[in-house]
Amino acid sequence: MRFKLKQLGPGVLVAAAFIGPGTVTTATMAGAGYGYTLLWTILFSIVATIILQEMSARLGVITGLGVGDALRLKTKSKPFKLFTFTLVILAIVLGNAAYEAGNLSGAVIGFELSTKGFKVNPLIVLLALVTFALLFIGKYKLIERFLIGLVAIMGIVFLISAILLQPDIFQIIKGLFTPSIPENGTLMILGMVGTTIVPYNLFLHASSVKQKWKGGSSLSSARWDTILSVTLGGIITMCIMITSAVAFEGQNTKINDLNDLSLQLQPILGTWATEFTAFGFLAAGFSSTITAPLAAAYATAEIMGWKNGFKNIKFKSIWIFVLLTGVVFSSLGFRPTAVIFLAQVANGLVLPIIAIYLLWVLNDKEIMGNHSNSGWVNIIGIAVIFITVLLGIKGINSALGLI
Structure with a gap:
């Protein structure tokens, strides 16, 4: 086990990317509104994410290609290539810029009172500078660690919270393994799945995996890393939902701000609940603040055929653009929810398309050789793509106010 834990790395980047402020908020709202009922959505999301991310990791380990590289190789028709490249670049770069604003705003949401009086939140600037330093140094292992x-x-923060509130174990098991759709709960279900299955993670994973492992002999390590990391991320999300389900049981609480979120911890933390929640948001936002610019840079560099690497000036220009855009939008006072809605439009368009492309590439024996998809992986992959199409429709409609 000790040896296997040392193999953790690229998969943790994926977990760090999807556990952002949006995940914390959505899981809290789901627990407050529906109790344990929607725990099955997290279990489904874990399985779906593992399937897609395993394909992405396998592509990187076996071929040394990123998802962007594979898209560039597989799209031969010029009109089709232009459409694909434009869609992916706009969705990933602009979408991640929008998410970056939400990540930065969400990370410092618990410290707003202490920063009143400043035109620009100094904590946002500080987080951006630390993120800039980590990415500019370009030490992959440092970022990974x-x-x-x-x-x-x-994980420790939210796991302790869930345990101390002494949840109903039977209800947890029932919620995990008895899928149900409560009244008016469809959008929340899609939202829960959508916080875990993130399109830019497919680019991030393949690109980071190929820096750590090469060849079929490393495939088992990459799979272990993917399964354990995504499962850990899912468990963290479950703990947030369980904590909220216990704290808000029997209440009709509407989650509007951090004070509402911190209510779930008051029974065990008292007056420290707000600070504890603020720290959870800081960790969640900070982790996603690093991965969003990095994924955008990987995706663009691969699609455009640039020499990939932290030292490449074009590569740097992309992550700097995403980071600066996030700082500007979050500093101008845009609500994180409004900004993230913009990203939903982009992700709604690109998620099912990238999943379809990934399935297409992973079935190409000329590229994958003996490591192409098996039949059962294809079946699950197609089912996941169907769900991602629904997520795409939901994301676009939500952002446009059609539902």
Whole structure:
């Protein structure tokens, strides 16, 4: 087990990316509104994410290609290639810029009172500077270890919260293995799945995996890393929902701000509940603040055929653009929810398309050789794509106010 734990890395980047402020808020709202009923959505999300991310990791390990590289190789028709490249670049770069604003705003949401009087929140600037320093240094292992630490902190914080509130174990098991759709709960279900299955993670994973492992002999390590990391991320999300389900049981609480979120911890933490929640948001937002610019840079560099690497000036220009855009929008006072809605439009368009492309590439024996998809992986992959199409429709409609 000790040896296997040392193999953790790229998968943790994926977990760190999807456990952001949006996940914390959505899981809290789901627990407050529906109790344990929607725990099955997290279990489904874990399985779906593992399937897609395993394909992405396998592509990187076996071929040394990122998802963007594979898209560039597989799209031969010029009109089709232009459409694909434009869609992916706009969705990933602009979408991640929007998410970056939400990540930065969400990370410091618990410290707003202490920063009143400043035109620009100094904590946002500080987080941006630390993120800039980590990415500019370009030490992959340093970034990897930093994010492993943040995910570990989040896991401990939310796991302790869930345990101390003494949840109903029977109801947890029932919620996990008895799928049901409560009244007016469809959008919340899609939202829960959508916080875990993130399109830019497919680019991030393949690109980071190929820096750590090469060849079929490393495939088992990459799979272990993927399964354990995504499962850990899912468990953290479950703990947030369980904590909220216990704290808000029998109440009709509407979650509007951090004070509402911190109510779930008051029974065990008293007056420290707000600070504790603020720290959870800080860790969640900070981890996603690092991964969003990095994924955008990987995706663009691969699609455009640039020499990939932290030292490449074009590569740097992309993550700097995403980071600066996030700082500007979050500093101008845009509500994180409004900003993230913009990202939902982009993700709604690109998620099912990238999943379809990934399935297409992973079935190409000329690229994957003996490591192409098996039949059961294809079946599950197609089912996941169907769900992602629904998520795409939901994301676009929500952002446009059609539902």
